[in-house]
Amino acid sequence: MLSAVARWLNVPTLPPRLDPRHLRRVELQAVLELDAREPTPPHIAKALDFWRMGTLEPGQRPIGQAAPDAETIDEFIRNRTLGAWDWVEPYEKNGHRAWCGHFAAACFGESMPIETRKVALASTYRLHAYGADHGIKRLAPADARPGDILVVKNASGGKWYGDHVTLVERVDPAAGLIHTIEGNARGWVVGAPKGSATHTREGVIRRTRPIGRPSRARCPVSGLRQTAGAFAVYRWTVRP
Numbered sequence: 001m002l003s004a005v006a007r008w009l010n011v012p013t014l015p016p017r018l019d020p021r022h023l024r025r026v027e028l029q030a031v032l033e034l035d036a037r038e039p040t041p042p043h044i045a046k047a048l049d050f051w052r053m054g055t056l057e058p059g060q061r062p063i064g065q066a067a068p069d070a071e072t073i074d075e076f077i078r079n080r081t082l083g084a085w086d087w088v089e090p091y092e093k094n095g096h097r098a099w100c101g102h103f104a105a106a107c108f109g110e111s112m113p114i115e116t117r118k119v120a121l122a123s124t125y126r127l128h129a130y131g132a133d134h135g136i137k138r139l140a141p142a143d144a145r146p147g148d149i150l151v152v153k154n155a156s157g158g159k160w161y162g163d164h165v166t167l168v169e170r171v172d173p174a175a176g177l178i179h180t181i182e183g184n185a186r187g188w189v190v191g192a193p194k195g196s197a198t199h200t201r202e203g204v205i206r207r208t209r210p211i212g213r214p215s216r217a218r219c220p221v222s223g224l225r226q227t228a229g230a231f232a233v234y235r236w237t238v239r240p
Contacts, residue, residue, distance in 0.1 A: 041147030043238060047107040047167050047181040050076075054190045056203035057094040064191010066201055073099060073203075075106075076183060082106035084117045094202070101127065101165040103183025103204065104149060111238040121165065124151050128161040131234055141211045141230030144168050144178050147238075152180075152209050153231035162231045166209065177208040178230050179221065187222040197223035 040048075054066030055073060062068070074091040076099060077083045083102035091097060101121040108117065120130035127149070131138055144150060146169060151162035166180040187205030188194055200222050207222040214226040 041238075043107040043109070043111060044147055044167060044169060044181065046109065047103075047169075050103075050107065051181055051204050051206060052190050053204070056189065056201050057184075058092070059094050060201050060203065063189065063199060063201060066189040066191055066203065069203075073183075077102040079106070080114065081110055083121075084114050085122070098123065098184060100182060100184040104165050104167055106183075107167060107181075108236070108238060112236060121149075124159065124162040124165060127151065127165065127234060128232075136234055136236070139233035139235060141178065141233055142173075144171050144211075144230065144233045145235075146170050147235075149234040149236070150178060150180060150209065150230055151232045151234070152228045154228045158228070158231075163228065168233070169206065172208075173211075175216070175220075176211045176214075177216075177220075178211060179206070179208050181206055187219070187224065195220055195223045197225075200224060 052065070053072065054064065055069045056062070056066050057073070058068045058070045060068050070091055070093070075082060077091055077097060078086045078088060080086050083099070083105045085102060088097065091099070101123055105112070105117040105121040120127050130136070139148070141150070148168040150166045150168050152164045152166060153159070153162045164182070164185065166182040166185070169179040169181050171178050183204050185205050185207070186200050186202045187207035189201045189203060189205055192199040192201065197218070205222070207224065208219045210216070210226050210229045212229065214229060216226065218225055
């Protein structure tokens with residue numbers, strides 16, 4: 001049986017958007033907000049399509065359109081047109097492998113050279129080292145723009161090179177927030193109430209990350225406490 005990602009790769013166009021008739025009011029508003037922002041970088045459009053697939057970590061309870069799917073996570077990691085780590089063993093359970101960077105690589109896909117995806121996006125440390133070795137300037141979170149790679153860092157006890165790889169969906173300077181799309185994280189999933197911490201799941205999610213000290217105690221997208229903030233931004237020029 002083909003995974004959701006494999007089926008997505010076999011079609012020439014992006015999957016259709018969710019039928020508005022099946023969306024709650026808050027979900028419909030979110031889709032309308034996305035439609036109003038143009039243009040969206042192609043890898044961010046792909047990330048949003050992956051989010052709409054509703055991929056959760058194994059062992060999670062289904063909610064809305066989201067359900068556990070280890071096979072799709074394995075595609076993010078090992079498919080050569082996506083994460084490109086095809087030599088590792090298949091992903092089978094939650095925590096088997098940290099795959100936040102693999103999800104970012106899957107979104108870039110073949111618009112980023114395969115060797116770059118293999119090396120740079122395997123972890124936060126490798127991203128830091130690759131940027132230093134290849135002259136990719138590390139930008140401040142305040143300079144983030146849609147399509148950038150954002151590394152976030154835990155507010156207490158975080159690694160000096162950051163803890164988690166995310167993609168920038170959009171930036172809200174007035175609120176001091178960066179809206180992200182992430183893999184291997186907990187947050188808002190498709191079909192769940194927006195801003196409800198009790199309805200969050202772990203998998204492919206959307207949420208916000210604060211620029212500097214959090215101005216809000218909780219993320220307005222996921223409802224979760226803001227325990228990690230924007231740390232470093234990396235910008236790639238992607239090929240068509």
